[in-house]
Amino acid sequence: MSKADMGRRYRLYPTPEQHDRMAGWGHTCRALWNLALEQRRYLYRQRGITLMGSAQCKQLAQARADLDWIADLPSECGQRVVANLDAAFLNFWNPDHPAGFPARKKRGRHMSIPFKGQTLVVRKLNRHWAKVKLPKLGWVRFRLSRALGGTIRNAVVSRDGSGWHISFGVHTGRKPDAPNGKLACGVDFGVAASAFVSTETEPRRMPQTLKPNERKRLGHLEQRKARQLTYAKKHAGGKYSNRLRHTIAQIAKLKTRQANRRQDFTHKLTTDLAKNHGIVGIEDLRVKNMTKAAKGTMDAPGKNVAQKAGLNRGILDNAPGERRRQLAYKCRMYGSLLVAVPAFHTSQTCAACGKVDPDSREGCGRLFLCVHCGHEDDADHNASIEIEARARRTGGSVTNSTRSTTVRVPAARRRRTREALPATHG
Known part of the structure; x- marks a missing residue:
């Protein structure tokens, strides 16, 4: 069967x-x-x-x-x-x-x-x-x-x-499509910019999964739940009251609404990438390692624990693992090829000259300014071009996809001036 x-x-x-x-x-x-x-x-x-x-x-x-x-x-x-x-x-x-x-x-x-x-x-x-x-x-x-x-x-x-x-x-009996022969692209998944495609000039940003009023209400409900749980443990032997169950149901409804909006954006993004490109290059991310919590206790608080927790929420909210899962079957369906490349130094490699230098991206900001050739670009877009180049080297021989046109994206920040830039790191 x-x-x-x-x-x-x-x-x-x-x-x-x-x-x-x-x-x-x-x-x-x-x-x-x-x-x-x-x-x-x-x-x-x-x-x-x-x-x-x-x-x-x-x-x-x-x-x-x-x-x-x-x-x-x-x-x-x-x-x-x-x-x-x-x-x-x-x-x-x-x-x-x-x-x-x-x-x-x-x-x-x-x-x-x-x-x-x-x-x-x-x-x-x-x-x-x-x-x-x-x-x-x-x-x-x-x-x-x-x-x-x-x-x-x-x-x-x-x-x-x-x-x-x-x-x-x-x-359904649907067979995978033949290779579509469309342009190749690289995609850099992030937090500030949900996805930056190498063939585009603007990042794709996921709309807020919770509106400001919904986020405020969720915080209020979480506080109410904590109070009701404390009361249940002290005075009811841990038994949940009807009010506590109602509070939990309201939190679950908001969380489900948030998940549905995230899933809607993810499906639209992955379908568009798979349909309109012959090779889709992404980073081979280890999400579990990226979202490990910073160590800290009440007696021995760690460093930047709250900041790391916020970063973890931002990473998981963009669901890089789910995007990769969807791209895996959608690329087969629409005749494109998904290539996961090593993420090592994609954000520090110049897309113009190919040299790696952490000084090209000071402070991990939005500006990438190569200290060797002076190439300037948005950091996420520069990384997406490098991802595309690595994907083409890995999977380009098994498809007839043509190379995308390299575009230059001005960085959001004002360009920093450096005197004698090529001579400094010649």
């Missing part, structure tokens, strides 16, 4: 009864994941046995006969949870995969219910609405924001701060 090659996500609108039952199923799936994970860890530590999903599915069938809260969950959903855990371990054992050891799922986060595609029935109601028949739940309406465009292979019902969604894994 052909596998899913495309995803479709829609907003789901369950009835109050369906909402309550799906919420219970979500907690059941989370509990099954944690129990299956703990069972595998225990058997390996105590007896050296590597337990796989086939054996756990047999035990799951017995548990359904003994426990009502497991029996209420459709059998296929429990089997999919175990199969997903198998896939998580296989990724962990694969040395070429970046996945780490499977982690436990916390309550209230990543609530999802997996389904098999063979048991689902989808009917279109009109131009904007459709409904899906879920096992033990019946028909549930969802907003048909785009056509399915293929055969459903699997589905996942999930909940975030804005409500319920259903994601279909669809087999």
Whole structure:
């Protein structure tokens, strides 16, 4: 059977009864994941046995006969949870995969219910609405924001701060396009400038994911949550009140809105880059290392801990890892080539003469002024040209993409004057 090659996500609108039952199923799936994970860890530590999903599915069938809260969950959903855990371990054992050891799922986060595609029935109601028949739940309406465009292979019902969604894994049969032969480009991802493309004269800046009033409200809600948590620990034995749950729901709604805006910008950026270029060069960034927190405690405070935390938020808000993931499959889809080049010294290399010198970018500002040849440019644009050159050297032989036209972008700051510039570093 052909596998899913495309995803479709829609907003789901369950009835109050369906909402309550799906919420219970979500907690059941989370509990099954944690129990299956703990069972595998225990058997390996105590007896050296590597337990796989086939054996756990047999035990799951017995548990359904003994426990009502497991029996209420459709059998296929429990089997999919175990199969997903198998896939998580296989990724962990694969040395070429970046996945780490499977982690436990916390309550209230990543609530999802997996389904098999063979048991689902989808009917279109009109131009904007459709409904899906879920096992033990019946028909549930969802907003048909785009056509399915293929055969459903699997589905996942999930909940975030804005409500319920259903994601279909669809087999469309779409083949990758032939090499498009368009211009090559290099892209420098940053914080001040979200993305600077070597073929453009202006950076692409991501709009604020939260408006000023929303950011202010988020801070107020975080303070309220901290007060309510403190009260719950002191006077209610840690039990959450309805007010605290309402505060958490409001925070989750704002966070989801922020994530949706970030994802919208990311999809538009990566689609445009993949469609309109033959080679897309990016830096091979190690985001996990870049966003390590500065060490500091109350007793021994570190240096620039708050500044590093702000920089980490800026890096993660621009989602360089997600951009690379999207470019990987979109470049294959649209006939372009993604090349990740070493990030070493891209910001200190002159795009005109190719010499590396940290003095060419004093203070890591927005101005790049080569101390050897006098070339002046915006620092991020200069880096993007260097990224493009490295990408062409690495992947240019496998595509017929033509070289982009080098453009000069005036730096935002006033040019600094240096006397006898070439003679100083000759």
